[in-house]
Amino acid sequence: MPVLVQLNCDIRIIKFIYLMLKRPLTSAARGTAMSVYFLKESDLTFFLGRLLASSPVIAPVAKKSKFVFAELGSAAELRLDYDVTLLPPKTAFFPVKQKLLDFGPDGPKSAITPRKQVLFGVHFYDIKGIDMLDQLFAEGHRDNNYLANREATTVVGSSIQKVSSRAFFSTVGTDVQPRGHDAFLTHVTAGYVFETRTPKGEALISFGSFEKATAAQIEEAAGVNAAVLKRCPEKLEHSSELIAVKVRNAFANEELWTDLAKDCFSCGSCNIVCPTCYCFDVQDRWNLDQVSGTRHRTWDACLTNDFSKVSLGAGGSENFRERRGQRFRHRMMRKAAYLNEKLGGPACVGCGRCSAGCVPDIADPVRIINRIVGGRHGSSV
Amino acid sequence: MSTSIEKAKASKVKVAFFDFSSCEGCQIELTNLGEEVFTGLLQHLEFVEFREVMTETAKGPIDIAFIEGAFTREADRKRLEDIRARSKTVISFGACASTGGITALKNHMSDYSQCVYGVNSGAPHLASQKSEPISAAIKVDYAIHGCPMDKDEFVYIVSHLLHGKEPVIPNHPVCVECKMRETVCRYSYGHHCMGLVARAGCGAPCPADGIPCEACRGFIEHPNEESLTKVMNERGRMTSERAKNKSRMFTATLRGDAK
Ligand code: SF4
Numbered sequence: 248m249p250v251l252v253q254l255n256c257d258i259r260i261i262k263f264i265y266l267m268l269k270r271p272l273t274s275a276a277r278g279t280a281m282s283v284y285f286l287k288e289s290d291l292t293f294f295l296g297r298l299l300a301s302s303p304v305i306a307p308v309a310k311k312s313k314f315v316f317a318e319l320g321s322a323a324e325l326r327l328d329y330d331v332t333l334l335p336p337k338t339a340f341f342p343v344k345q346k347l348l349d350f351g352p353d354g355p356k357s358a359i360t361p362r363k364q365v366l367f368g369v370h371f372y373d374i375k376g377i378d379m380l381d382q383l384f385a386e387g388h389r390d391n392n393y394l395a396n397r398e399a400t401t402v403v404g405s406s407i408q409k410v411s412s413r414a415f416f417s418t419v420g421t422d423v424q425p426r427g428h429d430a431f432l433t434h435v436t437a438g439y440v441f442e443t444r445t446p447k448g449e450a451l452i453s454f455g456s457f458e459k460a461t462a463a464q465i466e467e468a469a470g471v472n473a474a475v476l477k478r479c480p481e482k483l484e485h486s487s488e489l490i491a492v493k494v495r496n497a498f499a500n501e502e503l504w505t506d507l508a509k510d511c512f513s514c515g516s517c518n519i520v521c522p523t524c525y526c527f528d529v530q531d532r533w534n535l536d537q538v539s540g541t542r543h544r545t546w547d548a549c550l551t552n553d554f555s556k557v558s559l560g561a562g563g564s565e566n567f568r569e570r571r572g573q574r575f576r577h578r579m580m581r582k583a584a585y586l587n588e589k590l591g592g593p594a595c596v597g598c599g600r601c602s603a604g605c606v607p608d609i610a611d612p613v614r615i616i617n618r619i620v621g622g623r624h625g626s627s628v
Numbered sequence: 629m630s631t632s633i634e635k636a637k638a639s640k641v642k643v644a645f646f647d648f649s650s651c652e653g654c655q656i657e658l659t660n661l662g663e664e665v666f667t668g669l670l671q672h673l674e675f676v677e678f679r680e681v682m683t684e685t686a687k688g689p690i691d692i693a694f695i696e697g698a699f700t701r702e703a704d705r706k707r708l709e710d711i712r713a714r715s716k717t718v719i720s721f722g723a724c725a726s727t728g729g730i731t732a733l734k735n736h737m738s739d740y741s742q743c744v745y746g747v748n749s750g751a752p753h754l755a756s757q758k759s760e761p762i763s764a765a766i767k768v769d770y771a772i773h774g775c776p777m778d779k780d781e782f783v784y785i786v787s788h789l790l791h792g793k794e795p796v797i798p799n800h801p802v803c804v805e806c807k808m809r810e811t812v813c814r815y816s817y818g819h820h821c822m823g824l825v826a827r828a829g830c831g832a833p834c835p836a837d838g839i840p841c842e843a844c845r846g847f848i849e850h851p852n853e854e855s856l857t858k859v860m861n862e863r864g865r866m867t868s869e870r871a872k873n874k875s876r877m878f879t880a881t882l883r884g885d886a887k
């Protein structure tokens with residue numbers, strides 16, 4: 248497994264950049280409906296209330312003018328009408344900063360204590376993001392720090408009620424179906440159609456007053472989920488395969504990347520908000536006694552200057568992506584080309600978070616790709 | 629590793645604090661560490677000079693010297709060189725020492741002395757020149773950034789040095805920390821913010837409280853100043869002139885137009 252290790256003259260300060268992993272976590276059972284139920288609008292609160300009494304529920308809630316996934320205090324906080332959340336829901340099992348272990352004179356002790364939880368209300372593009380992480384973290388060296396929390400989580404998808412202003416989920420990786428969820432909730436006229444996809448999802452039925460869905464309700468739900476695909480404000484105009492080839496072929500076009508990254512701050516926001524980014528940095532801290540301490544991992548961002556700095560020993564270092572343009576290019580290569588074969592499609596789900604989060608507004612994959620491949624919104628380079 | 633700890637235990641690591649042009653707020657901030665942390669550190673450190681809390685002064689060798697304040701008087705060079713000569717490790721302590729901090733605000737003015745001291749401006753003890761980081765006078769090994777310096781980072785750096793390890797000082801912008809804590813970006817309100825070019829490590833408390841970042845930890849390496857002016861102008865609704873001059877507060881010696 249190619250793991251890039253940076254030793255800052257210190258075996259305990261280790262920078263892991265995990266690349267390439269293999270085996271999918273998702274079972275074949277995912278993706279096919281077990282049963283389809285109907286839940287009346289007025290019964291949602293009761294269902295969530297009972298669910299909350301049995302385990303923590305992480306779901307979209309309002310934060311100022313935006314939305315975030317957070318642990319629900321009560322059913323009333325739930326905002327299924329969210330457009331997109333600031334951070335993707337992977338935080339439920341891959342937190343921004345995660346304590347991996349405590350160490351001391353007696354050696355290390357794992358700090359991973361998975362808890363049973365429900366991740367509720369995930370849009371399909373974010374489920375696709377979770378699928379990718381499931382695959383990447385399970386491949387090769389299985390990352391139990393991720394998988395333990397992931398396996399303890401029941402994921403419930405939700406139809407999209409409001410489309411965010413930079414979304415393009417309907418035209419990216421269209422062949423890739425969302426798999427990593429246990430149930431899916433679709434808002435229809437009188438309530439919700441609730442499809443269970445795994446035994447874990449089926450187990451949720453006992454918490455609410457579900458009825459069997461009628462053929463008409465099932466049809467309405469399918470219509471709702473199909474209709475939302477037409478409402479994306481941004482569009483890719485070519486197949487993932489063609490995009491991958493063209494983006495790769497643009498690799499050596501220095502001028503293009505320098506120009507695209509001219510206004511880039513190397514701020515890493517486009518990485519941090521991305522549901523498919525999975526790089527992290529591992530650091531140790533000593534406790535005051537100076538014999539015990541903790542090891543944490545924190546999300547890392549390949550757009551930042553120090554990400555690609557590696558130790559040459561004796562205080563020396565080397566940055567293998569020194570220029571902004573190189574780092575900017577690397578993200579596009581990772582999102583549109585490098586991982587496609589392994590993942591069966593691009594490592595971008597079209598959530599538009601990077602577009603919205605980039606202050607100079609240069610991170611939008613649609614604009615970058617259309618400029619490279621050519622299309623209504625940009626010329627071929 | 630264990631050898632340096634054993635050594636540290638046998639003879640505690642000698643630390644000293646010195647101050648130059650500053651408000652001494654960083655030393656005061658240290659006293660905010662709280663009793664538990666302070667007494668914890670005292671198991672490993674011996675304070676040989678620390679004007680805020682003791683009267684003794686250090687004459688002999690020092691393991692770690694923390695220097696607060698900017699280098700702004702040529703007359704201070706000798707004292708700095710003496711500290712350097714006696715110290716194994718020198719750490720600039722806080723914004724003024726690490727980047728010149730707010731004392732460097734005077735660098736682009738010629739009448740600062742009159743502005744501040746009025747009729748007394750000619751008094752010899754008030755004479756000062758360009759404000760520069762301590763590293764302009766002597767070799768500095770590490771910097772603890774921030775105004776005031778971050779006390780948790782102080783503990784982190786000291787702990788690493790006790791073990792003979794290289795502390796990792798963030799060199800990415802505050803944006804990373806805002807995004808991580810899901811702070812709604814100031815620019816999405818049509819405000820401005822320096823977080824795009826400001827060195828992180830603080831945990832981004834200011835934007836989370838609705839206050840734009842002023843870059844008190846200085847710039848990251850290679851800040852994109854042109855782009856900053858552009859976004860402050862286009863998205864932060866500032867005039868181009870104001871955008872260009874905003875903010876000199878903590879970055880006067882780091883900007884492209886540094887005097
Ligand atoms: S592309 Fe935008 S979000 Fe990404 S690092 Fe550059 S400025 Fe930041």
Ligand code: SF4
Pocket residue numbers: 517520521522523582594595596597598599600601602612
């Ligand atoms: S690259 Fe941008 S649009 Fe694509 S998944 Fe990541 S954040 Fe979303």
